[in-house]
Amino acid sequence: MVLNELGKSLTKALASINAAPVIDEKVLDACLKEICTALLQSDVNVKQVMGLRNGVKKRVNIEQLAAGLNKQRVIEKAVFDELCAMLDSGITDTKKLELKKNKTAVVMFVGLQGSGKTTTCTKYAYHYKKKGFKPALVCADTFRAGAFDQLKQNATKAQIPFFGSYKETDPAVISQQGVERFKTEGRDLIIVDTSGRHKQEESLFEEMRQVAAAVQPDLVIFVMDGSIGQAAFDQAKAFKDSVEVGAVVMTKMDGHAKGGGALSAVAATKSPIIFLGTGEHMDQFESFETKRFVQRLLGKGDVSGLMDKIQDIIPEDKQPELLDSIQKGNVTMRVLKDMFESVLEMGPMSQASVTFEMCRALGAEHQQ
Numbered sequence: 001m002v003l004n005e006l007g008k009s010l011t012k013a014l015a016s017i018n019a020a021p022v023i024d025e026k027v028l029d030a031c032l033k034e035i036c037t038a039l040l041q042s043d044v045n046v047k048q049v050m051g052l053r054n055g056v057k058k059r060v061n062i063e064q065l066a067a068g069l070n071k072q073r074v075i076e077k078a079v080f081d082e083l084c085a086m087l088d089s090g091i092t093d094t095k096k097l098e099l100k101k102n103k104t105a106v107v108m109f110v111g112l113q114g115s116g117k118t119t120t121c122t123k124y125a126y127h128y129k130k131k132g133f134k135p136a137l138v139c140a141d142t143f144r145a146g147a148f149d150q151l152k153q154n155a156t157k158a159q160i161p162f163f164g165s166y167k168e169t170d171p172a173v174i175s176q177q178g179v180e181r182f183k184t185e186g187r188d189l190i191i192v193d194t195s196g197r198h199k200q201e202e203s204l205f206e207e208m209r210q211v212a213a214a215v216q217p218d219l220v221i222f223v224m225d226g227s228i229g230q231a232a233f234d235q236a237k238a239f240k241d242s243v244e245v246g247a248v249v250m251t252k253m254d255g256h257a258k259g260g261g262a263l264s265a266v267a268a269t270k271s272p273i274i275f276l277g278t279g280e281h282m283d284q285f286e287s288f289e290t291k292r293f294v295q296r297l298l299g300k301g302d303v304s305g306l307m308d309k310i311q312d313i314i315p316e317d318k319q320p321e322l323l324d325s326i327q328k329g330n331v332t333m334r335v336l337k338d339m340f341e342s343v344l345e346m347g348p349m350s351q352a353s354v355t356f357e358m359c360r361a362l363g364a365e366h367q368q
């Protein structure tokens, strides 16, 4: 995962401060230069990188730091805060993002062709199904032959009701029919999958606007391939300018995603990232939380992410003991045995990713 390389470079840059006999302005500048290079190589927008550099310089005044203060920690904290600020959409009113059981919400997914919309729609539906919602999927993609079959296949696997048509060619008509039908059936989360195009073009945006007018979505989610690099900012902005994007899902973060795209998408859409797609399978979908993401990027372990995974896979009666052991740093062989036994009951791909996450989170936590 290329994101790991960014993490390694950032950690290496911060470690160089520790190695310096005296931490002065020169050492800070050299460290910041390394950090900026790593971010630029990871496709973060130049303007954002410069913003981070200036932000850290503003937060850390080496000459004025009181004697006795751990300068390395102060710098590390400033870098951490600036990375979080970069990923902060600035949205304080998150009501739109909060779904409520038994209150119908219509969520429309938009994005370029192949970005992972259809896969993400099902992952999103499945995620909320596990939380007790009653989701349903509507296929408004009349552009790509086979799109309805794909959604149908995914929905059937996840046992989620779906709606689509082989005959109707107007996506606005299909989506309206689907939404109405599921509203009557009392579904509380109606997800509309729209079509994509190879590139941002007016016909795609016009179609999106028509579907949005037909279904009046409570939330529009922009799905972006995390590996598209420097093009991320412009792509995300083009979508935001066309429909009222309220949140972002970054997909393919398991592949060649350098992570920079994520930072750029937030800046362009001023919308928070809410989930990351980390594989083709239904459960390879992680809730996104800025601090957690940055912690992981800086090799600090992601204990809260691990908690989420545990809540998904460990039987409910065993969860309190396990969570308590992890929080107290008291992970015994018996606790580990219980965890791995539960993981073995999952599919092979999920096993690998969860085991990897567990080892990484526990390992990093142990080092701190």
Ligand SMILES: Nc1nc2c(ncn2[C@@H]2O[C@H](COP(=O)(O)OP(=O)(O)OP(=O)(O)O)[C@@H](O)[C@H]2O)c(=O)[nH]1
Residues within 6 Å of the ligand: 111, 112, 113, 114, 115, 116, 117, 118, 119, 120, 141, 144, 147, 150, 195, 196, 197, 251, 252, 253, 254, 255, 276, 277, 278, 279, 280
């Ligand atoms: N590795 C990986 N592959 C993904 C992820 N999300 C989606 N994919 C794959 O990406 C490809 C495209 O996904 P789709 O869901 O068909 O994309 P789409 O945006 O709906 O495409 P259109 O309907 O043509 O617009 C598929 O092969 C998916 O399995 C992810 O998080 N990781």
